[in-house]
Amino acid sequence: MSSTSVTASLTGAQARLTTVEARLFLREPSGAFFAVLFPAVLLTVLGLVMPWADVPFDDQDPILSQINGITGYAPTVLALAVATVGLSSYPQTVAGYRGRGVLKRLSTTPVPPSRILVAQVLVNLAALLVAAVLMYVLGVTVVDVAAPAEPLVLLLAFLLTVLATFAVGSVIAALAPNAPAATAWGMTVYFVSLFFAGVWLPLPLMPDAIQTIAGWTPLGAGSEALAAAWYGQPFPTGSLLVLAAWTAVGVPVAARFFRWS
Amino acid sequence: MPVIQVENLHKRYGGTVAVDDVSLEVHRGEIFGVLGRNGAGKTTTVEIVGGLREADSGTVRVLGLDPVRDRSRLREVVGLQLQESQLQPKLVVREALDLYASFYPDPADPTQLLDELGLTDRAGARFEQLSGGQKQRLSVALALVGNPQVAILDELTTGLDPHARRDTWEVVERIRDRGVTIVLVTHFMEEAERLCDRIALIDAGRVVATGTPAELVARATAEQVLRFRPSAPVPVGLLEHLARVTHSDDGTIEARGRDNVVQDVLVALAQHGIRPENLRLEQSSLEDAFVALTTSVEV
Numbered sequence: 001m002s003s004t005s006v007t008a009s010l011t012g013a014q015a016r017l018t019t020v021e022a023r024l025f026l027r028e029p030s031g032a033f034f035a036v037l038f039p040a041v042l043l044t045v046l047g048l049v050m051p052w053a054d055v056p057f058d059d060q061d062p063i064l065s066q067i068n069g070i071t072g073y074a075p076t077v078l079a080l081a082v083a084t085v086g087l088s089s090y091p092q093t094v095a096g097y098r099g100r101g102v103l104k105r106l107s108t109t110p111v112p113p114s115r116i117l118v119a120q121v122l123v124n125l126a127a128l129l130v131a132a133v134l135m136y137v138l139g140v141t142v143v144d145v146a147a148p149a150e151p152l153v154l155l156l157a158f159l160l161t162v163l164a165t166f167a168v169g170s171v172i173a174a175l176a177p178n179a180p181a182a183t184a185w186g187m188t189v190y191f192v193s194l195f196f197a198g199v200w201l202p203l204p205l206m207p208d209a210i211q212t213i214a215g216w217t218p219l220g221a222g223s224e225a226l227a228a229a230w231y232g233q234p235f236p237t238g239s240l241l242v243l244a245a246w247t248a249v250g251v252p253v254a255a256r257f258f259r260w261s
Numbered sequence: 262m263p264v265i266q267v268e269n270l271h272k273r274y275g276g277t278v279a280v281d282d283v284s285l286e287v288h289r290g291e292i293f294g295v296l297g298r299n300g301a302g303k304t305t306t307v308e309i310v311g312g313l314r315e316a317d318s319g320t321v322r323v324l325g326l327d328p329v330r331d332r333s334r335l336r337e338v339v340g341l342q343l344q345e346s347q348l349q350p351k352l353v354v355r356e357a358l359d360l361y362a363s364f365y366p367d368p369a370d371p372t373q374l375l376d377e378l379g380l381t382d383r384a385g386a387r388f389e390q391l392s393g394g395q396k397q398r399l400s401v402a403l404a405l406v407g408n409p410q411v412a413i414l415d416e417l418t419t420g421l422d423p424h425a426r427r428d429t430w431e432v433v434e435r436i437r438d439r440g441v442t443i444v445l446v447t448h449f450m451e452e453a454e455r456l457c458d459r460i461a462l463i464d465a466g467r468v469v470a471t472g473t474p475a476e477l478v479a480r481a482t483a484e485q486v487l488r489f490r491p492s493a494p495v496p497v498g499l500l501e502h503l504a505r506v507t508h509s510d511d512g513t514i515e516a517r518g519r520d521n522v523v524q525d526v527l528v529a530l531a532q533h534g535i536r537p538e539n540l541r542l543e544q545s546s547l548e549d550a551f552v553a554l555t556t557s558v559e560v
Binding site: 012013016017020023024027028097100101102104105107108109110111 | 337346365
C-alpha cells in the first residue's frame with residue numbers, strides 16, 4: 001500500500017473516531033449538561049437572581065467600578081467551563097478507556113491508540129467552544145454582561161487556560177492507576193481549582209495569601225488572565241507565563257508517564 | 262512454510278520470567294491451542310506474536326513478518342481478541358463494527374459478520390446491554406472485521422456459562438472454515454480437546470508438549486478404568502491376568518489397565534455368563550495428560 005493511501009485511511013479513521021466519540025459524549029446526558037449547558041445556566045441564573053449582579057463590581061477601583069457584578073463574574077464562569085472538560089470529563093474518559101482495555105484493543109488495529117486521545121481532546125474542545133459561546137450570548141443578551149474590553153487578549157488568555165488545564169488533565173489521566181482514581185483525583189483538582197478560580201468567592205474578596213496561591217494554580221492564573229482581559233486591566237503577563245509554564249511541564253510529564261494498558 | 266513460527270522466545274518483567282523458552286509452529290488453516298495454567302506465560306507469548314509486546318530474545322515470524330519491525334503490516338493481517346477487553350459502555354454494536362471496519366484497507370462486511378456471529382438482532386444494542394457471551398462474540402467480530410489471515414483469541418470463553426461457551430465454540434469453527442488460521446489461548450481442557458487440531462502445552466514459561474489432543478493423551482499414562490458390579494461371583498484369577506483388579510466392600514470391582522483392557526475384561530466376563538452391572542468406564546482425558554505433563558511428580 002502506498003503511503004498516501006495509508007495517510008488517507010488514517011485521516012478517515014480519525015474523522016470516524018472523532019464522530020463516534022462525539023456521539024458517545026452526548027449519550028452521557030449529565031456529563032454533556034455540565035460541560036455544555038451548565039456555564040450558561042449558572043451565569044444567567046445568577047445574573048437574574050443575585051442582587052449584586054447589576055451593581056458596580058467594586059466601587060473603590062477605577063476600572064472595576066465601570067462594570068457590573070455579573071460581568072465581573074463572567075471570566076470565572078468561563079474558567080469553570082474550561083475546568084469541567086479539562087479536569088473532569090477528559091481525564092476520566094481517557095483513564096476509563098485505559099481501564100476497560102479500549103486503548104489496548106485499539107493498539108491491535110492499524111490505527112494507533114493515540115488517535116482516540118486526539119478524538120477525545122477534539123470532542124471536549126468542541127463542547128467547550130459551544131459552552132463558551134452559549135454562555136457569552138446568553139450573558140450579553142439576557143443578564144447584561146458587558147463585552148470584553150480586550151477581545152484579543154481574552155482569546156489568548158482563553159487559549160493558554162485551555163492548554164494548561166488540558167495539560168493538567170493529561171497528567172491526571174496518565175498517573176491515575178485506574179478510572180476510579182482518575183475520577184477522585186480529577187474531582188479533587190477540579191473543586192480546588194474552582195475555589196482558586198473564584199467560583200465560590202470572587203478572587204478580589206479573598207485574603208492576600210489565598211490570592212497569591214491562586215495566581216500560581218492553572219485555573220487561578222487562568223481566571224485572573226481572563227478577568228484582566230475582560231475588565232480591561234493591564235496585560236496579565238504574569239498569569240499568562242504561569243499558564244505557559246503549567247503547559248510546558250504538564251505535557252511532557254503526561255507523555256512520559258502515559259500507559260496504554 | 263508455517264504461518265506462525267516462534268523460536269526460543271524469552272521475556273521477563275523485572276525479576277519475573279514470564280516466558281522462559283517457547284518455540285512453536287502454527288500451520289495454515291488449523292486451530293492451534295496454547296494451553297496452560299493461569300500464569301504459565303500463554304498471554305505474554307501471544308501478545309508478543311501479535312506485536313503488542315517485545316520479546317527479550319528469540320525470533321517470531323507471522324506470515325513472514327517480524328511483529329516489531331513490520332508492526333503496521335502485521336496489524337492488517339492479524340486479528341487479536343484480547344483477554345478482558347471491553348468497549349465504551351454506550352457504543353452501539355453496529356457502530357463499533359463500522360468504526361473498526363474503517364481502520365482496515367479491505368474489511369469484512371459488518372452485516373455479514375454480525376449474522377455469522379449471531380448478533381444481528383443485537384446490532385442496535387449498546388455494549389453495556391450485552392450479555393457476557395454477546396460481548397465476547399462482538400469482541401471476536403472486531404478481531405475479524407479486518408479480514409485477517411490469522412486470528413488470535415485469548416481466553417475466549419472464560420466467564421461464560423456452558424451454553425454460551427458452546428455457542429462460541431461453534432463460532433470459532435465457522436471462522437476456521439472461512440480459512441482463517443486460529444491461535445486459541447485457553448486453560449479449559451474441554452475447549453482445547455473439542456476445538457484444537459494441535460496444542461502446545463505451556464508450563465512455567467516453557468512448552469512441555471506439542472501435538473494433537475489424542476497424541477498428548479497417549480503420551481501421558483493412557484490408563485483406562487472399568488467399574489462394575491458383577492451379576493455373579495467372579496472366579497478368582499479370571500481378571501487378574503488382564504488388569505489390576507481391586508474389590509470394594511460393596512461388591513464393586515475396579516479393573517485398571519492399558520490398550521485393550523476394556524474389551525478383554527468384557528469378553529472374559531461374557532464367557533462366564535457374568536453381566537457387568539452399573540458399568541462405568543473412565544478414559545484418560547486431556548486433563549489427565551495435562552496434569553501428568555505439567556507436574557514434576559511421578560505419576
